[in-house]
Amino acid sequence: MNSDTINHKAAAIRAAILQHEADIEGLDREIGDGDHYINMKRGCEAIVGIAPELEALSAADALNKIGMKLLSTIGGASGPLFASFFMSMGKTLKAFDNITTKEIALAFDAGVQAIMQRGKAQAGEKTMLDVLIPVSTTFKQLVEQDKSAKEIASALKVVASEGLDSTRNMLATKGRASGLGERAIGHLDAGAKSCQVMIHSVCDLVLSN
């Protein structure tokens, strides 16, 4: 992984988020406050906007820079969470000279841990973590099993979608929807949807190589 492929992925993520505007926006309107899509969009635009700067950096530094940029761009609940994710990924990768799928899996896991810490949340609370935690777990397992990048990408897409679907029948105990009690049941979580969309778009890049 290098900063070139990172920019490539950022562009793909941005396109995917814009494409899912209606879904993402609608979900945060249903049980949130309706700004999640616009927050994601603002974040994506900012990252695509610093592509030239990122090019000059190592993958680790680029990810850290992305985290810092998101921190000062998104705001809301998702801002510090995604920022923590990328900053932690960057920090983890910094320790490695050679970055293979295995190191990426480790860094991804560190990112997810950072989100859990920042948001004081676990799996099962109807948040983005219900996509990210199972994806991270599967990612690590498949890397252990020496699966190919394409096999991993295919599998993670399935896990991400299952994680998203799992939020439907959860009570929300974190985030804005936690004020709703039973009324949150039956709705997917908006942040989980964004994560599923982003993971799908990155996996699709891998699959199309």
Added chain:
Amino acid sequence: MNSDTINHKAAAIRAAILQHEADIEGLDREIGDGDHYINMKRGCEAIVGIAPELEALSAADALNKIGMKLLSTIGGASGPLFASFFMSMGKTLKAFDNITTKEIALAFDAGVQAIMQRGKAQAGEKTMLDVLIPVSTTFKQLVEQDKSAKEIASALKVVASEGLDSTRNMLATKGRASGLGERAIGHLDAGAKSCQVMIHSVCDLVLSN
């Protein structure tokens, strides 16, 4: 005319106004501020409410009392105008011992003059006067011609309706609609409609005797 028949007429007028709620309310919404029906209703209820007090009075005093009651009840543009009408009618009748149709026509005319003075308005300005002035003119003429009460009532109903219709294509130069310029054209005046409804209801009483 005595205060008994006045109460009788007031009750009829109230019923007629309530029956034409939609028309009257709608017209003031179109080119006014939407309160004319509720103003008329409030006025009518107040007069019906003082029926016992009115019974003790002469026709002249009862009409004056009605005017004063309307003055402190209706408000808006129509309040002082109808108040002036009845107070002036009462004052005019006070001079007569015997009240026949002729005296009523004179008093009605004095009432209309009082409205013109209070509102500084003429015929043709898209107001209640476009019903009241022609009605008063015809009323006086028919009395001169010694027509019967029923003949007069029939004729005045026609004149009142014609007067109302005439407001449709007028520019408003008095009252709230005067701010509208050309936009007032095509709409009937709300106050003219109330007057037409009231005149019809009183004439119908005469006709059904």
Added chain:
Amino acid sequence: MKKFLNNVDHMLVESLSGFATAHADLIEVQFEPTFVIRKQKAKNKVAIISGGGSGHEPLHAGYVGKGMLDAACPGQVFTSPTPDQMLAAAEAVHADKGVLFIVKNYAGDVMNFEMAAEMLSFEHATVYTSDDCAVVNSTYTTGRRGVAGTVIVEKCVGSLAETGADLEACKTLGEKINLRTSSIGAALTSCTVPAAGRPTFDISESEIEMGVGIHGEPGRRREKMREADAIVSDMVAAILHDIEAKQLPLNGEVLLLVNGLGATPLMELYLIYNTAAKLLKEKGFTLARSLVGNYITAIDMAGASMTVCLLDEEIKQHWDSPVHTAGLRWGV
């Protein structure tokens, strides 16, 4: 229609009772007839009394208090008060220097205050406000309507009266301010008169009413909805045109009041203010005083009005002087 409401017929009394309780330190409300007076009756000054239909809150009851009105007479919603209210209010607050009525120029208000004035036994005078330049003044109309400029007139005349100035001086200042003040309104939605139960006019998502008054009367024109800057620029142009027509100077210090009509967020009002202030500065005016918020409303209308008052030292002094009312407060 969805409103916090028990019974349309009791709405006014219930709301005024709440107003009385919330501001018991400041004002007193009387019923039958209805009027609002200062808690501490002022002495030895011209009594300033205003009034008009309800639905424009905080105007007028919200402006009763030290430095502004002595009394306000609230009518039914959008219906001018009746003369007995003005008479009772005058009786309660007159303080041996006469009574000045401040009346927005609407047929109903004019006639009811006129009849009150005719019956009044104290020395009295009336200032009519007519700042709405959407309505062209001509001998063929009732004339321009009084809108947000009324707040400026009430504030400054109230201040002058507090100094012990006489009736004539108060009237003169009121008329001067009225002359130097121009307003125009734009509505995005209609208001809903509670007793009517539905919007006064229909308007689509792609239209606005330009030159609207404060009663949901249709405005001068139905126009296409445009971006804020285009609307604001038309509003400023109408005001500049009016200032020119009155042969008043197109420069100097102004007070810019951007007023919400009831349902417009402050964020939008400040956005309007931003553009209006820029245009006025470009034209050569100095933005010396500002007021942004809901000061004279049309129940629940989404819309805004813009008012420009050409200041001079006297107006500025009376605008700045202490005022303590429910709706405007500074210096106390």
Added chain:
Amino acid sequence: MKKFLNNVDHMLVESLSGFATAHADLIEVQFEPTFVIRKQKAKNKVAIISGGGSGHEPLHAGYVGKGMLDAACPGQVFTSPTPDQMLAAAEAVHADKGVLFIVKNYAGDVMNFEMAAEMLSFEHATVYTSDDCAVVNSTYTTGRRGVAGTVIVEKCVGSLAETGADLEACKTLGEKINLRTSSIGAALTSCTVPAAGRPTFDISESEIEMGVGIHGEPGRRREKMREADAIVSDMVAAILHDIEAKQLPLNGEVLLLVNGLGATPLMELYLIYNTAAKLLKEKGFTLARSLVGNYITAIDMAGASMTVCLLDEEIKQHWDSPVHTAGLRWGV
């Protein structure tokens, strides 16, 4: 959606620029990052900084000024500000006695202020407001939301800081007031987030959202629309229940704040106040202080919130002390 708006992306900057011009005597607005500070930097006091998503105006920028906030950090509409804003604001206003953040308890606000605090080099503390009793506090939720009680906390803590009190004392007062304050909101309509372009939720003519927050999040329950007294009585009951649950006294002096959520006429707010005040008096409370109007809004939502703060001498003193901001002003 119909709003006075040029381009959704520029709305905030344009509106804040208007705010800056209109209140140039009082505040200064900085961009990149965005924050609002007093014109006259205060000396030798704890710097009080708040912030949150925009769309709640006058909160928070409207409360920057003498006697209240030193700085406010406005985020995008309904989106908490980012840590760089808080850091820049703190840098601009710290005055050697530390920085106190006042933060409404929402995941986004909490995390962004937390990250700012972690990066801050000055002594600092944070008060979280969580007065909304519609959300039951439990270990299984993010906890109660901060709503209109935040205005009372900002006013009183701002006043205490002005006396030169230290960081600890300011934080203690803020937490005391937050504990003694309960709020609940009811919405008649949804708001429309400009960037979304349509109402956040659908609601029919015969329904209300009870226990709604200030972001158009759905409330605790969808209920049948009823007469105002029935709604108000439920709201008061929720607040009394909360006071009881907190084992605070069901008597004594209170401040009653009836707050409009953006599109509710003052007339309705006073009507709500009237009934709420009666019910509280019947229960044994004394209505010692009142505030009625739009103080923390949800863009253009029709609805209202009710807040009761149990007063004591300290809170009362700091509530009454002079304040000079765009949104609250007295004693100056």
